[in-house]
Amino acid sequence: MFCVAENASKSGKFAHKKKRMEKDKMKVVLYLKKSGLDKSGQAPIMGRITYERTIAQFSCKLSCDPKLWNARESRLNGKSREAVATNGKLERLLLSVQSAYRVLCERGKVFTATDIKEQFQGNMQTQITFLERYNRMVEDMAQKVGIEIKAASLNSYYTIRKHLQAFIGEKYHTTDISFGQMEEDFLECLQHYSVGKLRHSQGYYRKMALAVKKACRLAYHEGLTERQLFAHIQE
Structure with missing residues (x-):
């Protein structure tokens, strides 16, 4: 009798929760x-x-x-x-x-x-989109070529940007996205796109992931996003 009552109670709670979610x-x-x-x-x-x-x-x-x-x-x-x-x-x-x-x-x-x-x-x-902030990041880096960064490194960021825009176009069917639209599976999907479709090495995908994390970290410190995205990615 107890088991039946308990199951009925759980069933009732589940039904109530489901009904509330639908509502x-x-x-x-x-x-x-x-x-x-x-x-x-x-x-x-x-x-x-x-x-x-x-x-x-x-x-x-x-x-x-x-x-x-x-x-x-x-x-x-x-x-x-x-x-x-x-x-x-x-x-x-x-x-x-x-x-x-x-x-x-x-x-x-x-x-x-x-x-x-x-x-x-x-x-x-008011929002600044992901690629807009990425572009600003690269522009700032361009001012430091020959001082803190090599020209070859800067060029790699430009190439990564092209891959990111193509990926966003394929996944989200748009040219850019807001930081609020970036979920935790963003990098996982990017990895499938980079390594699986474009045949990049894992090392190159990691460079892309770190570039994404860097842009997101800058956005977080500037108050453009409420949470720090991809903080678990080690540099």
């Missing part, structure tokens, strides 16, 4: 505002955040030809330059919304869809 789930929908066509026939792309019976709408600050819009997939059809560029920006925007949602969840306070909207819009306006 708390955030949803983001992208759609076209067809009533707002501009002179060239482009329709603005809008977004709607739904969370715990609250709703917030926002502009994606993007537009497209309504004929290219795939309402089911919330993206543009085809592989034209416009479609690829716009889809990349939409993917980055959705990742930023998810990042804002996680930040609010971690604070442990009650929030609404409007709070998520304001958090992600604030992030989009």
